[in-house]
Amino acid sequence: MLSYFIRSVAFRHLRYSVSQSLLTIGVVAISVLLIIYLRTIIGGTQQRITQNTTGAIPHITVEPPERTPVGAWQLSSLGLDTDNLYVGEVVNLPKAREVIEDWRLWLPSLDAVDPEVATVSPIVTGQAFMNRGSRRQSVRVTGVIPERHNGIVEIEKNLDAGRFIGMVSGDVVLGQKLARDFGLKLRDKVRLVGPEGLTLNFSVAGIYTTGFGQVDDGQVFVTLRDGQSLLELGGSISSFGIKLTDLYDAENVARRMVPVFPFKVQSWVVQNPNLFRTLDAQGQTRDLILIMTTIASGFGIGSILVMVVTSKYREIGILKAMGATPGEIQSIFVLEGLLLAFIGCLVGVPLGVLLLKGLAAIRSVGPDGRVDAPFLIEIDPMLLLGASLVAMATGAVASWFPARKAGQVDPMQVIRGS
Amino acid sequence: MAQPVVELDRVGKTYYNGDVETPVLFDISFSIVPGEFVAIVGGSGSGKTTLLNLMGLLDRPTAGVIRVESQEVSQLDELSRAKARRDRLGFIFQFHYLLPEFTVLENALMPCRMRGREFEKSQEPRMRELLRAVGLEDKLKVRPPQLSGGQQQRAAVVRSLANEPAVVFADEPTGNLDSKSGRLVFDLMKRLSRESGTAFVMVTHDDNFALEADRVIRIRDGRLVGAPAGVPSGAIPSR
Numbered sequence: 228m229l230s231y232f233i234r235s236v237a238f239r240h241l242r243y244s245v246s247q248s249l250l251t252i253g254v255v256a257i258s259v260l261l262i263i264y265l266r267t268i269i270g271g272t273q274q275r276i277t278q279n280t281t282g283a284i285p286h287i288t289v290e291p292p293e294r295t296p297v298g299a300w301q302l303s304s305l306g307l308d309t310d311n312l313y314v315g316e317v318v319n320l321p322k323a324r325e326v327i328e329d330w331r332l333w334l335p336s337l338d339a340v341d342p343e344v345a346t347v348s349p350i351v352t353g354q355a356f357m358n359r360g361s362r363r364q365s366v367r368v369t370g371v372i373p374e375r376h377n378g379i380v381e382i383e384k385n386l387d388a389g390r391f392i393g394m395v396s397g398d399v400v401l402g403q404k405l406a407r408d409f410g411l412k413l414r415d416k417v418r419l420v421g422p423e424g425l426t427l428n429f430s431v432a433g434i435y436t437t438g439f440g441q442v443d444d445g446q447v448f449v450t451l452r453d454g455q456s457l458l459e460l461g462g463s464i465s466s467f468g469i470k471l472t473d474l475y476d477a478e479n480v481a482r483r484m485v486p487v488f489p490f491k492v493q494s495w496v497v498q499n500p501n502l503f504r505t506l507d508a509q510g511q512t513r514d515l516i517l518i519m520t521t522i523a524s525g526f527g528i529g530s531i532l533v534m535v536v537t538s539k540y541r542e543i544g545i546l547k548a549m550g551a552t553p554g555e556i557q558s559i560f561v562l563e564g565l566l567l568a569f570i571g572c573l574v575g576v577p578l579g580v581l582l583l584k585g586l587a588a589i590r591s592v593g594p595d596g597r598v599d600a601p602f603l604i605e606i607d608p609m610l611l612l613g614a615s616l617v618a619m620a621t622g623a624v625a626s627w628f629p630a631r632k633a634g635q636v637d638p639m640q641v642i643r644g645s
Numbered sequence: 646m647a648q649p650v651v652e653l654d655r656v657g658k659t660y661y662n663g664d665v666e667t668p669v670l671f672d673i674s675f676s677i678v679p680g681e682f683v684a685i686v687g688g689s690g691s692g693k694t695t696l697l698n699l700m701g702l703l704d705r706p707t708a709g710v711i712r713v714e715s716q717e718v719s720q721l722d723e724l725s726r727a728k729a730r731r732d733r734l735g736f737i738f739q740f741h742y743l744l745p746e747f748t749v750l751e752n753a754l755m756p757c758r759m760r761g762r763e764f765e766k767s768q769e770p771r772m773r774e775l776l777r778a779v780g781l782e783d784k785l786k787v788r789p790p791q792l793s794g795g796q797q798q799r800a801a802v803v804r805s806l807a808n809e810p811a812v813v814f815a816d817e818p819t820g821n822l823d824s825k826s827g828r829l830v831f832d833l834m835k836r837l838s839r840e841s842g843t844a845f846v847m848v849t850h851d852d853n854f855a856l857e858a859d860r861v862i863r864i865r866d867g868r869l870v871g872a873p874a875g876v877p878s879g880a881i882p883s884r
Contacts, residue, residue, distance in 0.1 A: 639703050
């Protein structure tokens with residue numbers, strides 16, 4: 228361990244080189260502050276963008292498999308009879324609706340497919356017209372089991388009126404904007420016309436504002452059974468939506484599901500490649516800035532310690548002449564670097580937390596008129612610890628070279644140099 | 646006859662710089678006994694500081710053997726030489742080189758501090774007494790920049806005795822002082838040598854001080870004066 232001699236010389240150097248010490252502490256504190264600030268702000272922004280994108284959609288979508296066209300020349304390789312193959316006129320085959328028929332059988336398997344699966348929601352979806360009086364508008368009808376689907380999009384929590392969980396056949400739940408456009412309030416009647424012309428009457432059971440444009444505007448929720456009836460899907464569903472506990476693991480979970488299920492399984496990452504690339508680029512930019520900041524802080528500590536070593540050249544020489552070993556001299560300056568980095572952390576971390584708390588308290592009015600915090604800030608204790616460890620490691624590495632130089636001072640040169 | 650604290654047996658030193666060889670010392674042999682006060686004199690470039698560095702284990706000879714308290718120390722590695730300096734030798738330099746961040750008392754105790762807190766504590770009363778004896782009793786808590794050159798060098802003399810060394814090596818300790826302060830410091834070293842029984846080896850340009858030493862070792866062109874080339878040289882008594 229560090230001896231009393233090493234500790235006392237290092238502490239005394241720092242105490243009596245106030246301006247140099249303060250300068251180094253300032254450099255470390257600013258770099259710690261920057262690490263905490265950048266990671267939290269950019270991390271928060273990324274989280275907000277991701278939440279805004281994925282908040283209203285499943286993390287994983289399980290859909291009927293795509294039908295892959297097969298060329299005539301491939302038929303024999305597939306073991307199909309090609310002797311009776313005739314090529315005649317081109318006909319338009321009726322477009323088959325791709326649905327999942329036996330969804331009740333698959334639901335338990337999906338529920339248990341991965342520990343990260345939080346919710347599985349069977350969904351029917353299709354276009355319909357909503358009529359009320361003379362007003363008519365195309366809407367996306369989504370038939371769901373509300374108790375399950377509330378795990379995909381939090382409708383219940385964002386209700387302005389009525390209910391979502393517990394809705395029954397004949398109920399419709401819709402967004403505030405749509406309700407306003409149609410002049411609807413709770414228990415008002417509205418008519419939905421399916422793609423095949425089937426018309427069903429519904430009663431408004433709930434009105435919500437989620438903040439997600441695609442949910443609040445132009446989408447209505449009905450029960451799964453009503454959705455199947457309106458869209459004439461029989462007992463089938465269009466897809467399963469899956470919400471995970473960790474949305475960033477969606478691609479891994481989806482990959483694990485592909486060989487297990489005879490469906491098309493896609494994560495939100497694949498469905499939003501541009502967003503993912505943008506977030507990735509943003510993350511890399513942030514990391515680059517952090518690396519540069521850390522290096523700059525390392526150079527700051529290193530250059531100041533080089534100055535200290537140069538100014539203490541004679542004293543180092545005399546200490547070595549009196550019997551201090553190169554290792555002890557080296558330890559003195561590494562300890563100084565570590566102490567400066569440590570004090571820098573003690574200053575930088577509270578400053579960083581204060582700055583973040585200040586930013587978290589800011590409120591502004593968004594374009595939708597809602598008062599909201601512009602910065603999504605979660606102070607992560609692990610980040611504070613991590614930033615401190617990075618600063619300490621930087622202090623150790625940066626002080627190593629001047630310390631080594633100090634350890635190599637030749638006492639005879641010092642004596643002769645006088 | 647007391648056991649020598651330092652013995653040199655046909656010691657030589659040659660510096661190598663690439664292919665260029667620069668011999669500095671040749672066939673130096675003498676010994677120093679406890680409590681002896683020895684002056685090394687010689688012109689500039691004669692090799693006296695090199696000789697002091699070899700005896701002080703700051704450098705290694707290229708020929709011959711050096712023993713400190715009967716132990717062969719000529720070829721010890723750097724770490725062992727550092728420990729030997731710490732435990733058995735004391736140093737005084739032309740410039741005091743006190744550490745400005747520490748008080749006079751702490752500076753005097755610095756060699757003890759290298760050996761641990763307990764040892765430092767055990768030596769503190771003795772060092773306080775020594776500092777009092779050299780007239781620095783009211784400067785114990787003062788930092789070196791607030792002292793005069795003479796006072797600083799007196800503190801450095803006390804520091805050289807901190808570890809109760811077998812021998813103290815002093816490289817022109819009065820060279821940077823006015824004559825009055827120089828005299829004070831020289832008398833102090835003589836007195837402490839006599840009182841503590843510690844041998845002192847002092848390199849000096851001042852013949853007056855040299856003549857007051859127990860013995861003078863005169864060196865010219867890397868050889869002890871009076872010793873023909875190739876013949877091991879001895880010491881020349883000053884009186």
